[in-house]
Amino acid sequence: MSKLEADIVVVAGGACGLAAAIAAAQGGAGVVVFEKASTTGGTGNMGMGPLGIESRHTRAKQFRPTKDEAFEIFMDYTHWRADARLVRAYLNKSGDTIHWLEDLGVEFVEPASYFPTAYPTWHLIKPETGKPGPMASATMMKILTERAREMGVKIMLQTPVQKLIKKEGRITGVVAEDKSGESIEASAKAVIIATGGFGDNPQMIKKLTGYEFGKDLYSFRIPGLEGDGIRMAWEAGAARTEARMEMIFGMPDAMTVGPELYEACRQPHLMVNLLGERFMNEAIMPNTTFTGNAISLQKDRCGFLIFDENIKTQMEADFDFLSVVFPFVRIENFSQSIQNVLEKGYQHLFVADSLEELAGKTGIDSDGLKKTVREYNQSCEKGYDGLFNKKHQYLRPVRSPKFYAARHFPSAYGSVGGIKINHRTEVLDKNWGVIPGLYAGGNDACSIYGDSYVFILPGNTMGFALNTGRIAGENAAEYVKSVQ
Numbered sequence: 456m457s458k459l460e461a462d463i464v465v466v467a468g469g470a471c472g473l474a475a476a477i478a479a480a481q482g483g484a485g486v487v488v489f490e491k492a493s494t495t496g497g498t499g500n501m502g503m504g505p506l507g508i509e510s511r512h513t514r515a516k517q518f519r520p521t522k523d524e525a526f527e528i529f530m531d532y533t534h535w536r537a538d539a540r541l542v543r544a545y546l547n548k549s550g551d552t553i554h555w556l557e558d559l560g561v562e563f564v565e566p567a568s569y570f571p572t573a574y575p576t577w578h579l580i581k582p583e584t585g586k587p588g589p590m591a592s593a594t595m596m597k598i599l600t601e602r603a604r605e606m607g608v609k610i611m612l613q614t615p616v617q618k619l620i621k622k623e624g625r626i627t628g629v630v631a632e633d634k635s636g637e638s639i640e641a642s643a644k645a646v647i648i649a650t651g652g653f654g655d656n657p658q659m660i661k662k663l664t665g666y667e668f669g670k671d672l673y674s675f676r677i678p679g680l681e682g683d684g685i686r687m688a689w690e691a692g693a694a695r696t697e698a699r700m701e702m703i704f705g706m707p708d709a710m711t712v713g714p715e716l717y718e719a720c721r722q723p724h725l726m727v728n729l730l731g732e733r734f735m736n737e738a739i740m741p742n743t744t745f746t747g748n749a750i751s752l753q754k755d756r757c758g759f760l761i762f763d764e765n766i767k768t769q770m771e772a773d774f775d776f777l778s779v780v781f782p783f784v785r786i787e788n789f790s791q792s793i794q795n796v797l798e799k800g801y802q803h804l805f806v807a808d809s810l811e812e813l814a815g816k817t818g819i820d821s822d823g824l825k826k827t828v829r830e831y832n833q834s835c836e837k838g839y840d841g842l843f844n845k846k847h848q849y850l851r852p853v854r855s856p857k858f859y860a861a862r863h864f865p866s867a868y869g870s871v872g873g874i875k876i877n878h879r880t881e882v883l884d885k886n887w888g889v890i891p892g893l894y895a896g897g898n899d900a901c902s903i904y905g906d907s908y909v910f911i912l913p914g915n916t917m918g919f920a921l922n923t924g925r926i927a928g929e930n931a932a933e934y935v936k937s938v939q
């Protein structure tokens with residue numbers, strides 16, 4: 456076993472961990488980051504940008520909400536099922552964190568909203584390639600990694616931390632394992648946990664959230680996110696919080712479907728469950744969390760988007776909804792795209808000459824489907840959806856063969872919650888006392904959403920990760936000055 460010493464050990468070099476390491480180094484601490492993967496960034500490499508409230512970008516555009524408004528929106532949305540002081544600390548810091556990131560070299564374009572009823576809090580990162588989009592945040596992670604190293608932070612890759620060391624009630628270091636399998640005992644005055652949740656651990660997902668990966672959940676699995684930090688904190692006496700999936704929805708295996716067809720199958724057409732019944736106002740579909748929730752409540756946790764040849768032709772001219780992530784305005788070569796995925800043996804897209812045949816292929820109850828289509832078509836003729844009050848502009852009858860169905864399931868960006876922290880990101884024990892020397896942030900400690908991801912303030916999880924990382928780094932750097 457080899458030994459090393461640091462003021463602060465940061466467990467993981469993802470979004471939260473890198474922000475924590477830099478903030479701690481800026482506070483004068485000697486920092487070592489242990490990262491399990493062969494690169495830094497974690498899920499932080501996947502996205503488009505973090506939330507910022509009252510940044511110079513939103514101020515320049517006079518974009519709402521203000522800090523006070525954001526806090527009220529957040530607490531209203533979560534019905535106060537969240538630590539209000541933690542929410543306030545995070546939101547209040549988030550605008551300044553955008554400026555802090557800019558000082559470190561990260562560039563942003565104009566903030567965006569995720570869907571029409573959400574707020575423009577999403578600070579899209581300008582990547583090296585120029586245009587914002589999926590994985591633009593990898594540029595931010597690269598910049599943060601470079602800056603951290605320049606500040607003297609030691610980053611040890613392929614070195615997962617296995618457990619925390621606790622002496623006389625205080626956290627005094629960690630045990631990690633390097634890529635050759637040798638153990639490293641690292642002594643530290645403080646440890647910050649930021650291992651990104653358990654999105655890559657189906658057993659933990661099942662146990663803590665009830666979803667079964669590959670059966671009723673097709674979520675992102677970022678390799679290595681196995682709940683290590685949560686487990687270690689719990690073993691060291693940390694209190695537990697509710698843990699959930701950061702719910703969205705989608706067709707399984709999006710890569711096979713391809714982004715254009717994927718977006719076409721998320722337009723606000725008729726959605727039914729296995730009984731053939733409607734269960735949501737399809738116009739809310741751009742709020743992917745709400746749609747994931749609605750699908751989760753259906754039989755076998757799935758829903759089918761149904762459309763016909765006329766609607767398909769309309770989508771070749773124009774989409775109703777424009778996604779910021781994949782901004783296609785229409786789908787070209789629709790038939791060919793469908794043909795391509797069917798030839799690959801894709802199991803979640805169906806084509807039929809009649810509704811009976813579609814029901815047979817999908818397993819949807821045939822009588823239920825026919826009844827729903829009949830009623831839905833009447834609503835389309837009237838221009839009024841008496842069931843869910845869907846806007847009449849989206850009411851298009853389903854009557855011209857061929858008929859199509861796209862099967863959707865709950866999905867998730869990852870998990871949120873597990874370790875109980877306070878607004879200073881100190882980890883609390885079961886008596887709500889602070890465990891001296893232990894801090895946590897990011898998804899491992901993100902229990903602020905109540906029962907549903909707060910998508911109306913987009914950029915929220917990366918925002919929480921960066922801001923709690925920064926708060927943890929600053930507070931840990933102060934704390935270590937008082938420890939002998």
Ligand SMILES: Cc1cc2nc3c(=O)[nH]c(=O)nc-3n(C[C@H](O)[C@H](O)[C@H](O)COP(=O)(O)OP(=O)(O)OC[C@H]3O[C@@H](n4cnc5c(N)ncnc54)[C@H](O)[C@@H]3O)c2cc1C
Pocket residue numbers: 466467468469470471472489490491492494495496497498499500501502503504505506614615616617649650651652675677678679680681683684868869896897898899913914915916917918920
């Ligand atoms: C496709 C996609 C797009 C997204 N887009 C956005 C977006 O635009 N805006 C937004 O707000 N959020 C977005 N998110 C979510 C956001 O990226 C995450 O919530 C955020 O990165 C979480 O930060 P974190 O530091 O907690 O975890 P991560 O960034 O995932 O970092 C965790 C790190 O821990 C390491 N690790 C795990 N176990 C150990 C161990 N034992 N020892 C050492 N290291 C360990 C992992 O290797 C990883 O590097 C997106 C997510 C996905 C999947």
